[in-house]
Amino acid sequence: MIVTVTPNPAEDLTWHVDRLLPGETHRVAAGASRAGGKGINVARVLAAEGHEVITLATAGGATGARLADDLSRSGLHHALVPIAGETRRSIAIVDETSGETSILNEHGAALSPAEAAALVAEAAHLGRRASVVVISGSLPPGLDPDAIAALVAELIAAGVAVVVDTSGPGLLAAARARATVLKPNRDELAAVTGESDPVAGARVLLDEGARLVVVSLGAEGLLVLDASGEARGIRARLPEPLHGNATGAGDAAVAAIAAALAEHGELRDAGDADTTAARLAMARRATAWSASAVLMPLAGALSPDHAALEAQVVVTTLEPSEPQQPRESA
Amino acid sequence: MIVTVTPNPAEDLTWHVDRLLPGETHRVAAGASRAGGKGINVARVLAAEGHEVITLATAGGATGARLADDLSRSGLHHALVPIAGETRRSIAIVDETSGETSILNEHGAALSPAEAAALVAEAAHLGRRASVVVISGSLPPGLDPDAIAALVAELIAAGVAVVVDTSGPGLLAAARARATVLKPNRDELAAVTGESDPVAGARVLLDEGARLVVVSLGAEGLLVLDASGEARGIRARLPEPLHGNATGAGDAAVAAIAAALAEHGELRDAGDADTTAARLAMARRATAWSASAVLMPLAGALSPDHAALEAQVVVTTLEPSEPQQPRESA
Numbered sequence: 001m002i003v004t005v006t007p008n009p010a011e012d013l014t015w016h017v018d019r020l021l022p023g024e025t026h027r028v029a030a031g032a033s034r035a036g037g038k039g040i041n042v043a044r045v046l047a048a049e050g051h052e053v054i055t056l057a058t059a060g061g062a063t064g065a066r067l068a069d070d071l072s073r074s075g076l077h078h079a080l081v082p083i084a085g086e087t088r089r090s091i092a093i094v095d096e097t098s099g100e101t102s103i104l105n106e107h108g109a110a111l112s113p114a115e116a117a118a119l120v121a122e123a124a125h126l127g128r129r130a131s132v133v134v135i136s137g138s139l140p141p142g143l144d145p146d147a148i149a150a151l152v153a154e155l156i157a158a159g160v161a162v163v164v165d166t167s168g169p170g171l172l173a174a175a176r177a178r179a180t181v182l183k184p185n186r187d188e189l190a191a192v193t194g195e196s197d198p199v200a201g202a203r204v205l206l207d208e209g210a211r212l213v214v215v216s217l218g219a220e221g222l223l224v225l226d227a228s229g230e231a232r233g234i235r236a237r238l239p240e241p242l243h244g245n246a247t248g249a250g251d252a253a254v255a256a257i258a259a260a261l262a263e264h265g266e267l268r269d270a271g272d273a274d275t276t277a278a279r280l281a282m283a284r285r286a287t288a289w290s291a292s293a294v295l296m297p298l299a300g301a302l303s304p305d306h307a308a309l310e311a312q313v314v315v316t317t318l319e320p321s322e323p324q325q326p327r328e329s330a
Numbered sequence: 331m332i333v334t335v336t337p338n339p340a341e342d343l344t345w346h347v348d349r350l351l352p353g354e355t356h357r358v359a360a361g362a363s364r365a366g367g368k369g370i371n372v373a374r375v376l377a378a379e380g381h382e383v384i385t386l387a388t389a390g391g392a393t394g395a396r397l398a399d400d401l402s403r404s405g406l407h408h409a410l411v412p413i414a415g416e417t418r419r420s421i422a423i424v425d426e427t428s429g430e431t432s433i434l435n436e437h438g439a440a441l442s443p444a445e446a447a448a449l450v451a452e453a454a455h456l457g458r459r460a461s462v463v464v465i466s467g468s469l470p471p472g473l474d475p476d477a478i479a480a481l482v483a484e485l486i487a488a489g490v491a492v493v494v495d496t497s498g499p500g501l502l503a504a505a506r507a508r509a510t511v512l513k514p515n516r517d518e519l520a521a522v523t524g525e526s527d528p529v530a531g532a533r534v535l536l537d538e539g540a541r542l543v544v545v546s547l548g549a550e551g552l553l554v555l556d557a558s559g560e561a562r563g564i565r566a567r568l569p570e571p572l573h574g575n576a577t578g579a580g581d582a583a584v585a586a587i588a589a590a591l592a593e594h595g596e597l598r599d600a601g602d603a604d605t606t607a608a609r610l611a612m613a614r615r616a617t618a619w620s621a622s623a624v625l626m627p628l629a630g631a632l633s634p635d636h637a638a639l640e641a642q643v644v645v646t647t648l649e650p651s652e653p654q655q656p657r658e659s660a
Contacts, residue, residue, distance in 0.1 A: 023431065026434045093434070104423070
């Protein structure tokens with residue numbers, strides 16, 4: 001079983017306009033509202049791909065009630081920690097002409113100490129019964145990065161694989177807690193490590209304690225690097241980038257990573273031939289799922305042709321001495 | 331008592347961004363949600379200015395429930411006709427740097443024939459006890475302009491003054507039903523009459539049967555024209571336009587017109603000195619209230635200095651023979 005944790009979920013509201021003209025009035029069809037947040041998107045993808053998954057989030061106020069309603073309607077197994085604050089909203093306006101999506105993310109309501117403790121305790125309770133726990137998205141005010149680090153350490157000690165996709169101090173705390181996989185994007189990695197080169201940035205997180213770092217590079221695919229000095233890094237990408245709605249692309253990659261961990265274990269015994277093959281398969285799948293999410297109008301879904309995309313993924317290995325010069329693999 | 335009718339209300343959602351950059355992700359504070367729609371904005375202004383007012387609208391679905399909650403919280407006297415469809419939303423994104431507001435207006439849900447009949451019957455029932463009825467905003471699908479015309483005619487026959495602020499076929503139908511005042515803006519007037527000159531456009535509506543036409547001209551103020559060939563038209567404006575949120579400026583003008591009708595009767599006996607004075611006062615007040623609404627962040631409110639603004643309004647009379655050449659009045 002896989003558990004996904006979303007400390008700062010949102011009601012996702014999406015509207016489509018012919019052309020977004022700032023300062024103008026636009027007539028639009030009724031918008032879509034659904035439960036959102038990165039861990040919830042990950043769970044949707046995993047459930048659609050046949051994995052047993054429980055998604056854990058907070059919920060408060062009228063927005064939280066709508067989030068709970070939508071999770072119930074969707075059939076996703078879920079657990080919600082009630083909070084006094086109002087669950088935030090995330091607004092997406094899709095410009096049908098340019099294909100660009102403009103996003104407004106509300107700040108999350110602060111958690112009280114008791115609410116933060118309840119969320120972490122529930123994550124630990126559910127997580128101990130899981131093979132993989134995914135912690136995704138921003139940490140709301142009141143949820144200390146140290147509390148997330150303690151959760152990661154407790155789960156790792158219990159033999160559970162932990163994937164963390166967050167930014168800022170939480171990303172560094174998860175590295176120090178020896179998370180199984182960290183999945184920052186290029187900007188998040190640079191902000192935390194001060195390294196503009198993603199390979200150098202990943203090395204910083206690995207040096208801090210992370211076991212594997214997957215850096216999502218948008219249309220340029222992703223990088224996989226591990227803590228072993230022996231194993232070469234992997235770069236995976238599609239021959240041609242796909243255009244569409246990038247919201248949820250990173251979450252689809254995280255879902256692929258979690259699925260690989262659930263199927264193949266921790267993927268971290270570098271040098272083992274089976275592990276190397278499993279890592280290559282994970283990199284292909286994460287790239288294909290991420291790209292196929294771009295083709296879908298809403299986050300948390302893959303286009304039906306993701307298996308065909310997987311076959312097109314180009315995987316290259318990185319020379320340990322020349323991390324920025326990928327070399328085509330056999 | 332004044333009754334305002336909003337056939338196509340909305341949940342107004344407003345977010346503020348530092349700078350709206352299409353295609354980018356923005357961090358924003360929690361948005362504001364409140365009951366919106368032009369007749370509801372008119373009622374808010376009238377209630378704040380001490381008038382007895384009841385606001386009538388439709389409400390359906392979860393959005394309708396939120397609209398009802400907000401009306402109850404606001405203390406506005408209201409009546410809601412339940413509908414099966416979902417009340418629409420209107421999204422405003424205020425760019426704090428440019429001062430521009432980008433608006434997405436959802437189409438309204440269609441009314442069933444029974445729902446449309448119930449709305450018109452309730453408007454007639456409440457309206458017969460009122461001195462003034464205001465019908466504001468777009469007509470949703472399923473609400474025939476002829477039904478609005480019949481309502482206007484019934485109320486006029488009962489001695490009630492009727493102000494209509496709508497566009498398209500509903501505006502023409504209200505003119506033919508001899509509405510007391512029509513309040514189109516320049517674009518709405520041009521679209522219905524085919525006349526680009528607002529004085530010529532107003533004459534078309536007067537010829538169709540309207541008793542008085544007030545054309546809102548945005549930062550250029552407004553025009554008042556009546557059905558009598560004898561009386562001169564009035565143009566009112568501030569010496570300098572004000573900058574801010576134009577949403578609700580027209581509704582504030584309609585509130586001022588309704589207040590003037592409630593205080594002074596129908597304002598239509600052209601040539602009577604008292605009526606002329608009352609019309610000039612109405613034009614001043616409508617201009618000042620409209621401008622003072624521009625200074626407020628949300629529609630349905632006036633800035634506290636609207637009385638001071640009223641003293642600054644410049645009123646000119648139009649020469650009957652030269653409608654486009656306003657002349658400064660004494």
